[in-house]
Amino acid sequence: MSGQDELLNRPVLSWAFYDWANSAFATTVIAGFFPVFFKQYWAAEQSASESTFYLGLFNAIASLVIVVLAPFLGAMADHLSQRKKFLFVFAMLGILMTAG
Known part of the structure; x- marks a missing residue:
């Protein structure tokens, strides 16, 4: 495979x-x-400092949940040989949560 072919293969383009x-x-x-x-x-009734605090707090909590769950979900996807399925499911979940 030439250098350009390696750059244009499906996994690289997908990523x-x-x-x-x-x-x-x-x-x-x-x-x-x-x-x-x-x-x-969501924070219309709160002061700017209070709403900023809550936004930061919930972003931190969500980040911690991701830090804890991501290694396990990644290992599960690898172990079950279901990487594409996991990627699809979580991509759709993200899309639906953003649209909703």
């Missing part, structure tokens, strides 16, 4: 598109829309 979509999501939804949505709908 590139996944990374591209993840970066777009992070810059638009997480950094742009979510803080505004959070302040207007």
Whole structure:
């Protein structure tokens, strides 16, 4: 396989598109829309410092849950030889939770 063929194989392209979509999501939804949505709908009655505290707290809790669960879910996907299925299920879960 030549160097260019290695760059254009399916796993590399798949990862590139996944990374591209993840970066777009992070810059638009997480950094742009979510803080505004959070302040207007979930923390409208709270002061700016209090809503910022709660946003940080719940982001920290969610991050800790991911830190704890990700190694186990990754090992389970590897052990069951179901990597693509796990990726699909969790991608769909993320899409549905964002859309909902």
